[in-house]
Amino acid sequence: MDIIIFLLSFAVILAGCEFFTNGVEWTGKRFNLSEGAIGSVLAAVGTALPETLVPLIAILMLGGDAGAEIGVGAILGAPFMLSTLAIFICGLSVLIFARRRNTRTLHINGHIIRRDLVFFLLAYSLAAIAAFVPPSLGLFKTLLGFTLIPLYIVYTIYTLKTGEVGSSEGLKALYFDSVIKRCIPKKSLDKDCPDPREPATALILIQVFASLGAIILGANLFVNQINEIATFIGINPLILSLIISPIATELPEKFNSMLWIRERKDTFAIGNITGAMVFQSCIPVTIGILLTNWHLNIANKVEFLEAVTIGIALFSGAVLYWRSSHKELKMSGLMLGGVLYLLFFALVIISI
Template sequence: MIFDIGLLIVGIILVLVASELFTNGIETLGHRLNVSKNFTGSVLAAVGTALPETLIPIIAVIFFSGNKGQDIGVGAILGAPFMLSTLAFPLIGITVLIGYLLKKRSIVLNAETTGLRRDLTFFLFAYSVALFVVPFESHSVRIITALFLLILYVVYVFQTLKGESEDMEATEHLFFAPKNPHPPMFIILSQVIVSLVLMVVGAHTFVHGVESVSLLIGLDPLIFSLLIAPIATELPEKINSITWVWKGKDTLAVGNVAGAMVFQSTIPVSFGIVFTDWNITGLALVSGIFAIVSAFLVLTLSYIDRKYFAYGFSLGILFFIGYVFLVLNDNISKF
């Protein structure tokens, strides 16, 4: 038990260190490429943190035969948007509220609403198509739908690139070159890559520790697979966004989560539509519906006064709590 708890602590520390390296590196990269805050957060940061966990469903479907690989793959694909919408977004709002109560920052969430609305609109459209429009009986139409989602993400990237947004400011220093105000690109990329590797190692160490502890205390594996593991795999986005919010860089924080939602609703989903049965029912469908409703709530509240923005972001936690209750209730009813 002590060793497993130690793994939890080590995993968290690695993710925290990696997140600090990553946010610092990605800010420097965005400034060097002369792209906007919105593009840096919604595309560069979002894709960087989403790529490692995207490998999970691909590996599961390829290397696990039968229903096991299908279940793990589909669960991982659906778990990411759900956790981002109902846990990562609320953590941003809660961090703002805590910072305000501690008099560390303003209650106003100064995220660029144009980029947020664009991200959420793309997410709601793509994820709704994936959950409700894909005809299970026609494989050719499913392939066309998958290609459509891939094209949709390319369109989203171009829209984000040319959209209006503030320019990135220069970071105080790059951790890998603290005395060089203009570090070469290969050093910037090296820091970003190292931070991503540390994130993957830290998240997997954390998952392994949580899994071991949960089994030791008698927690059902189903609860772990549906709830605990997805929380851990989305840890990088959560920690990155909290770090940025705490530093007052709200556009980067919000863009990291919202952009990851667009990525997760198009790239991994297109893989799932083609290479799995993609028969979304039961609690899996509920998680998708909750993700859509939570995101739609944030989109709606983005048109209200900014001083209420943080409260709107925080409301999504209710969907997460409700889903936990449904999973626990379903698990108990089977015994």
């Protein structure tokens, strides 16, 4: 492992997330998008790309049983991590920024979060059904797989068309725009831009895509370093695919949520996670169902642990749905994710 690359990749992810959240908020303001569209769709899809690449690379390029095992583990590990560790990180963020925020709770739009979780629970339940369907019913499993992408399209359209336009209160200046204004004389800006207070749409999009590219690059470097660590110390591939790789690839969601909690934009913070849960339960799962055997036999130790991750993710999603009926999410409720994660980790250690 190269410690310099390891630290550099971590810094790239963190900086990319800071620029990405800023750019996404400006995108929402420019196109009059709702809070749900900004957090649950734009931010969620963007930051979900790194962990989506892992199973694709494993299944298509590594191939064979090893590629399928790593791919399925990564696919199942993502919703599990989001519904446990990422929620726990939100709870820690509330504690860390309690003095800055003057509160120990998250103030959310429960309608947005509950809508995300309804789609997640539906999609991931279908994924679970497909995983336990006998191999002889392969056609039925394939049909289930083909329902998930249309389901995500419905979710996206509904999210984009509903909800109130997000408030621009507390919106920081676009970082790219601030840099340009420092480098170019004010007179030139006033002449070229009719309203120098507002950044150009093209500049907003450039910042979003540039920061997204930085996040993907940093996540890939980080995962490679994690893989080298696992190989060097001889960690079981199951731990790598179910626990270590998802932790690394879920860093963008965790960082984004921390940044938004710091700025008291709690619906964005939780919506980024729940929106990613919907994405991960639809798009990568479809890849898994169509390109692997996607069958779990609980008599097999590895597949039993994978089945447990499905059960925990669904349970955690259901609890979060119930908690989101209120306008506040208390820190104690968010900490449940950490407890579930530790229980599973202990089960993995005992099982291997």
